[in-house]
Amino acid sequence: MKAAAFDYVKPKALPEALSLLAEAGEDARLIAGGQTLLATLNMRLSEPSILIDITDISELKGITLQGDHLRIGALVTHTEIEDSELIAKHAPLLKAAAPHIAHRAIRNLGTWGGSLAYGDPAAEWPACSLTLDAIMIIHGPAGERRISAQDFFIDLYTTSLEPDDILVATEIPIASSNQVFYFHELSRRHGDYAVAGLAAVAKKQGDALTDCAFTFFSVGTTPVMALQAQEIINGQAVNQDLIARAVSAARSEIEAIADITNSAEAKQHLIGVLLERGLKHLVS
Ligand SMILES: Cc1cc2nc3c(=O)[nH]c(=O)nc-3n(C[C@H](O)[C@H](O)[C@H](O)COP(=O)(O)OP(=O)(O)OC[C@H]3O[C@@H](n4cnc5c(N)ncnc54)[C@H](O)[C@@H]3O)c2cc1C
Structure with missing residues (x-):
């Protein structure tokens, strides 16, 4: 399919883009890299009357x-x-x-x-x-x-x-010197959207992790933090028992939802797999 007809403008400055947007209201769409928007236009999932190209700003x-x-x-x-x-x-x-x-x-x-x-x-x-x-x-x-x-x-x-x-x-x-990071996603092929993923950060103090933030993606309607798992891990020496408690908490506090190819149960399981791997990596 082809996109429906639209006007196209390319403002040079932010105030100009904001006034164009205010004038056109909900009929306008901003376009940046176009890597998502162009597909939605071509499939006619979106039919704006004007595209405001912001790439010169x-x-x-x-x-x-x-x-x-x-x-x-x-x-x-x-x-x-x-x-x-x-x-x-x-x-x-x-x-x-x-x-x-x-x-x-x-x-x-x-x-x-x-x-x-x-x-x-x-x-x-x-x-x-x-x-x-x-x-x-x-x-x-x-x-x-x-x-x-x-x-x-x-x-x-x-x-x-x-x-x-x-x-x-x-x-x-900016990252502090004792901060440690873990990013991993499970996907069918490299470059595909993740079936489930984890972005994690913590401060490492000996065997313990503090200031933990564990965010899972591709499991719910938004990225979601495992708050209870974070609380379990924060400040405690990380061992197999603590990891098991955090994994169990993350699996129950996050209500995974199915996508077109993966069940909610599979994603729930992968939340635990990712967290266990992540915690082992963060304390290693
Ligand atoms: C084959 C393929 C595979 C992909 N795989 C992945 C992937 O694995 N992971 C991933 O994260 N993404 C993936 N993407 C999406 C890609 O990362 C897009 O670049 C990104 O989602 C949108 O960025 P864009 O600059 O292209 O935005 P656009 O397509 O230009 O815009 C996207 C939306 O954001 C709005 N917008 C853009 N900029 C602004 C702004 N500054 N202020 C307000 N609204 C704005 C637009 O109006 C539009 O609604 C994939 C895309 C393709 C085509």
């Missing part, structure tokens, strides 16, 4: 170190994250996750902001941003607002972005 570009956090512009591509020295040094979880997103050709175009704004529960960046306690910087008609990743992902493909908002950038606290 410099305020949305670049990865910068700003004090104790990294600022990742919404237009930063998956490849830029994968190849960035700043990301490797200060946000190693993102470095580990990037190669799992599709294939290089898609990563060259698809953007950090497009992935977060789309809010796919199977995507890697929403889960990583939750684990890393990211702050979303959003511009809308009333100016700038900042929303934590915890409050950003609301439901299936639904975020707290309003139709006249633009996600400008994300701030991520």
Whole structure:
């Protein structure tokens, strides 16, 4: 199928994009890398009357170190994250996750902001941003607002972005020297969306882990943190018994839902598999 006809504009600055968006209202769509949107247009799942191409807007570009956090512009591509020295040094979880997103050709175009704004529960960046306690910087008609990743992902493909908002950038606290990371996903083939995945971070103190954040993706309608499992692990010496308790807690606190090929039971099982592997990796 072909997309329905639409107008196309390419503003050079953020205020211009915001006024175009405000004028067109729900009839408009922003386009960044187009790696998700173009497919939905071609399948006529979405029929906007106007596409606002934001790829010339410099305020949305670049990865910068700003004090104790990294600022990742919404237009930063998956490849830029994968190849960035700043990301490797200060946000190693993102470095580990990037190669799992599709294939290089898609990563060259698809953007950090497009992935977060789309809010796919199977995507890697929403889960990583939750684990890393990211702050979303959003511009809308009333100016700038900042929303934590915890409050950003609301439901299936639904975020707290309003139709006249633009996600400008994300701030991520930089990693501390005793922080350890684990990213893994189980998928049928490399590049496929995960059947289930885990993005985890903790601080390592001897045999114990503190400040744990374990976020599972591709198991529910949003990325989901295993809060009870985190509490079980926090501050305790990690041994097989503690791991078994955390695994059992994660499997019961997260209500996995089936997708087109995998049952809820399979995903529930994989939550435990991923957590056990992750904990062993984090304390190793
Ligand atoms: C074959 C294939 C495999 C893929 N596999 C994976 C995968 O394994 N993991 C994964 O995470 N993704 C995967 N993707 C999706 C890919 O990562 C996309 O790049 C990403 O989901 C969307 O980014 P984009 O820049 O292409 O956004 P677009 O397609 O341009 O836009 C997506 C949506 O976000 C909105 N939007 C974009 N930017 C902004 C902004 N700054 N502010 C507000 N709204 C905005 C758009 O209006 C649109 O609704 C895959 C895509 C393809 C085609």
